Amino acid sequence: MSSDFYQFSILPFAAIIIKICRAYTNSQEDFEDYYQEVCLQIWRSKDNFKGQCEWSTWVYRISLNVCLTLLKKKKNGQQHFTSDRLPDDVTTDNKAFENESLNQLYKAIKYLSEVDRAVILLYLDEKPYSEIANILGTNPNNIGVRVKRIKERLKKILDGKIN
Amino acid sequence: MEKSIETIWKEGFLESEALVAPKINDLYNQKSKQLIAKMKRMFKVNITAIVILSIIFPILHYFLDATWQGVAASVMLLTLAWYSKRQMKGIKTLNQGVNSYEYLKTFDQWLKNALSRNEKIIRFSYPLSLLIAMSTLWSAWNSQEELTAKIAQKFPGLIFIGNVPLALLVVAGIVTLLMFYFSGNIYRWDIRLVYGRVFDKLEETIAEMEKLRRE
Numbered sequence: 482m483s484s485d486f487y488q489f490s491i492l493p494f495a496a497i498i499i500k501i502c503r504a505y506t507n508s509q510e511d512f513e514d515y516y517q518e519v520c521l522q523i524w525r526s527k528d529n530f531k532g533q534c535e536w537s538t539w540v541y542r543i544s545l546n547v548c549l550t551l552l553k554k555k556k557n558g559q560q561h562f563t564s565d566r567l568p569d570d571v572t573t574d575n576k577a578f579e580n581e582s583l584n585q586l587y588k589a590i591k592y593l594s595e596v597d598r599a600v601i602l603l604y605l606d607e608k609p610y611s612e613i614a615n616i617l618g619t620n621p622n623n624i625g626v627r628v629k630r631i632k633e634r635l636k637k638i639l640d641g642k643i644n
Numbered sequence: 645m646e647k648s649i650e651t652i653w654k655e656g657f658l659e660s661e662a663l664v665a666p667k668i669n670d671l672y673n674q675k676s677k678q679l680i681a682k683m684k685r686m687f688k689v690n691i692t693a694i695v696i697l698s699i700i701f702p703i704l705h706y707f708l709d710a711t712w713q714g715v716a717a718s719v720m721l722l723t724l725a726w727y728s729k730r731q732m733k734g735i736k737t738l739n740q741g742v743n744s745y746e747y748l749k750t751f752d753q754w755l756k757n758a759l760s761r762n763e764k765i766i767r768f769s770y771p772l773s774l775l776i777a778m779s780t781l782w783s784a785w786n787s788q789e790e791l792t793a794k795i796a797q798k799f800p801g802l803i804f805i806g807n808v809p810l811a812l813l814v815v816a817g818i819v820t821l822l823m824f825y826f827s828g829n830i831y832r833w834d835i836r837l838v839y840g841r842v843f844d845k846l847e848e849t850i851a852e853m854e855k856l857r858r859e
Contacts, residue, residue, distance in 0.1 A: 495665035496657070513666040518675075525852075583656025586649060605653040635649055 490527070491520055494540040500606065501541070503578075504590050504598050505548040519547045534615065541608075542616050545599050552595060589638040593631060600624065601631045676744040679849060680735075680751055683842055687732055690838070694725040710783040717776050720769060727765060731758045745853045752846060759835065763828050770827040771820050778816045782808055 491498075502515040522543050530539050578584050590598055596617070603613040610628075614621040647655075657663060698721035705714025738750050785791070785808055792807040803810040823830075836843075 492665065496663045499663050499665060500657075516666050524856075578656060579659055580656040582647065582652045586652045586656070605650060632649060639649070 486524060486527070487520070490536070491523055491540075494537055497537060497540050497606070498544050501544040501548055501599075501602055503587060504602055505552050505595070507591070515548055515551055518551060519544045522547045538612060538616060541603065545616065549595055549599075585639060586635075589635050592638055593634070597627070597631050597634075600627055601635070604628050604631075673744050675849065676748050679748075679842070679846060683755075683839075683846070684732070684735065686839060686842065687728070691725050691728050691732075694721050694728070698722045698725065705780060708780060708784060709787060710780040713776050713780045713783065717773070720772060720776070724765070724769060728762075731761065734758065745850070748846065748850050748853065752850060755843075755846075763831050766831040767824065767827045770830060771823040774820055774823050778820075 498516055498519050502512050502519060506512040506515050523540060526543060530536070578587070590601060593601065599617060600613060603616060604624075608616070610621045610624040613624045617624075698718040701717040701721065702711065702714035705711055705717070708714075734754055735751070738747065738754060742750070786806065789807065792804070795809065796802065796804065799809075805813060
């Protein structure tokens with residue numbers, strides 16, 4: 482991968498990758514692995530980008546797909562956590578950010594299912610419902626309802642932790 | 645909750661430290677480790693399977709009234725397992741201090757050498773396995789005197805050596821020779837069947853790393 486490609490096509494969008502990778506990993510080591518894998522995948526698939534969407538949308542899509550794939554591989558048979566019971570490994574890296582509230586929010590996001598995590602990350606990054614639906618390959622009408630439900634759930638989780 | 649999640653998000657990411665991208669200087673490190681660990685696991689499983697078979701074979705052959713053939717098969721399998729185990733020790737001598745690309749290349753070279761050495765051993769062990777299998781059949785046949793009598797009655801022109809028709813021995817000899825001749829191909833086919841995907845993955849990763857180094 483040329484340093485130019487990284488410098489001009491990945492680094493300006495690193496924030497997207499960081500935000501997504503943080504939501505799907507529980508340790509600094511995993512985060513760095515996921516980040517690297519996403520960068521590699523963006524480089525690998527650069528020739529498939531035909532300008533059909535914004536480059537940032539493309540980066541979102543690849544980041545999410547890579548994280549979901551890696552997570553699936555890692556879990557390899559383990560149950561996805563959709564219950565309110567906090568999985569043990571979620572607590573392992575709660576110092577990912579300097580901002581404590583942001584750490585708590587990320588911790589709460591990790592309670593959600595993988596798809597709900599993707600939806601809320603995109604929503605929080607102010608992506609319109611149509612774009613969220615486009616990235617996730619679903620109907621925009623469903624996104625609004627889903628976002629509302631996820632926000633309520635996050636509030637419930639956070640209410641017990643941030644005051 | 646005092647702040648909305650949107651506010652927490654916005655404020656949290658206003659701090660510059662929150663979005664520092666990690667350095668990407670060792671892109672394939674984890675991937676290489678995983679790939680090689682997977683191969684080592686597969687080799688170990690293979691050796692364990694060979695050892696288990698070497699225990700089962702004599703027991704099975706005992707009930708087929710061909711104990712010696714069972715023992716011979718067991719000795720052959722144990723020799724193969726020992727040889728494979730010895731080959732695997734070679735992985736430990738590979739220099740892990742080099743970068744991922746060089747490590748994968750060295751591993752690939754070790755793998756190719758190991759497969760080439762195995763092929764030479766297999767050239768003899770496959771026909772030997774066939775001979776043991778035929779010898780087992782021969783033992784079973786010898787105890788069936790009624791069957792031999794019936795065949796002799798139906799085909800009076802057949803020449804017998806012991807209780808076995810000569811034509812059958814000739815066929816067995818030809819098959820053994822063919823097995824000797826084609827054992828390399830059979831071994832390569834066998835290896836592809838078991839390890840094909842992971843070997844392809846190794847090749848793909850090396851090719852991709854080479855491309856990455858060029859660009």
